[in-house]
Amino acid sequence: MLEKLKFGFYWAASCGGCEIAVLDINEKILDVLEIADIVFWPVAMDVKYKDVEAMPDGFMDVCFFNGAVRTEEQEDLANLLRRKAKILIAFGTCAHIGGIPGLANVADRREVFERAYLESPSTVNPTMIVPEVSVETEEGVLTLPKFYNTVKTLDQVVEVDYYIPGCPPPPTLIIEAVQAIAGGSLPPKGAVLAPPKSVCDECPRTREEKKIPAIRRIIDFEPDPEKCLLDQGIICMGPATRGGCGAMCLNANMPCTGCGGPCPEAIEQGSAMISALSTVLGLASEKEEGFDPEELMEQLKDPVGTFYKYGLPSSIVNRRVMKR
Numbered sequence: 001m002l003e004k005l006k007f008g009f010y011w012a013a014s015c016g017g018c019e020i021a022v023l024d025i026n027e028k029i030l031d032v033l034e035i036a037d038i039v040f041w042p043v044a045m046d047v048k049y050k051d052v053e054a055m056p057d058g059f060m061d062v063c064f065f066n067g068a069v070r071t072e073e074q075e076d077l078a079n080l081l082r083r084k085a086k087i088l089i090a091f092g093t094c095a096h097i098g099g100i101p102g103l104a105n106v107a108d109r110r111e112v113f114e115r116a117y118l119e120s121p122s123t124v125n126p127t128m129i130v131p132e133v134s135v136e137t138e139e140g141v142l143t144l145p146k147f148y149n150t151v152k153t154l155d156q157v158v159e160v161d162y163y164i165p166g167c168p169p170p171p172t173l174i175i176e177a178v179q180a181i182a183g184g185s186l187p188p189k190g191a192v193l194a195p196p197k198s199v200c201d202e203c204p205r206t207r208e209e210k211k212i213p214a215i216r217r218i219i220d221f222e223p224d225p226e227k228c229l230l231d232q233g234i235i236c237m238g239p240a241t242r243g244g245c246g247a248m249c250l251n252a253n254m255p256c257t258g259c260g261g262p263c264p265e266a267i268e269q270g271s272a273m274i275s276a277l278s279t280v281l282g283l284a285s286e287k288e289e290g291f292d293p294e295e296l297m298e299q300l301k302d303p304v305g306t307f308y309k310y311g312l313p314s315s316i317v318n319r320r321v322m323k324r
Helices: 017-023 029-036 049-055 072-084 094-097 100-106 110-121 171-181 269-281 293-297 302-309
Strands: 005-011 035-041 060-066 067-069 084-092 136-137 140-145 145-153 163-164
Touching: 005 017, 005 072, 017 060, 017 171, 029 035, 029 171, 035 060, 049 072, 060 072, 060 094, 072 084, 072 145, 084 094, 094 100, 094 163, 100 145, 100 302, 110 145, 140 293, 163 171, 269 302
Parallel strands: 005 035, 005 060, 060 084, 084 163
Antiparallel strands: 067 145, 136 140
8 A cells, every 4th residue: 555645734824715625625535535644734633833843854745835924933834844845835825926915015014013903993902002022921921923024925935836826726726736746747846736728718708809988896786797897897807817716706796806816928917917907998099089098097996906916925016115
């Protein structure tokens, strides 16, 4: 009987959805357990960091690391798990391109703390206490990991072997990745384990290739489920987003928001979508009578949150400039 593989899972700066995605493969989890023992999974088993430190380097065959890197502890674990795993996979959007936590790069640590602990309407904090790295108490010195100014992707901290995109990764991509690992058929290192096509290629809606007169929001009307959402004025990130999800959001009559990350040939996802949108909006035809591009773009309420909802840390301009 062949020796089982050794898998590890770790949860950094993310919502926890990637942990649930592992269970979303349903009965296929039994196939995983036939080929692999899980030796590290803090969310599901009692295992300490010291246990990982005691493992020989390369002890784990594969470690699935989900979440961006936001704190000193997460950076330490990224380096530790890189040493202990033969293959390190950025699992899910946050580890892959930064994810929702990466939107915090429009601020710095001070601004994040002020908003969370001092300014939010639901916060009652009359003594104005914010988290500190260490504080003395009667029981001794209590410590917290350092909270960094900048959210980073996993590959901005350590070398990553493979990427599984998605928020969270679709069950089909997880199953295919595990099968490739078990069968020794992984592609060259650095590959994204998802199809190279875009979400648009998977979308069943009808596209008429027409220019739109206005940008509309999904909360303002119920779109036609048969027609392309871009044709209806709704910004859909499908043209600039890697597929593999089966266009699940579009099938639920909601626009793609870009969690699959950039298509293979794109320099970055946000600029690719802005370029695609400029064609749909007719921004290349500014001389047309009655066309006002500034007025049209004012209808876009949140450019960063729209075009860089998941990929700000991995974009060319990956954070707001911090003033000293």
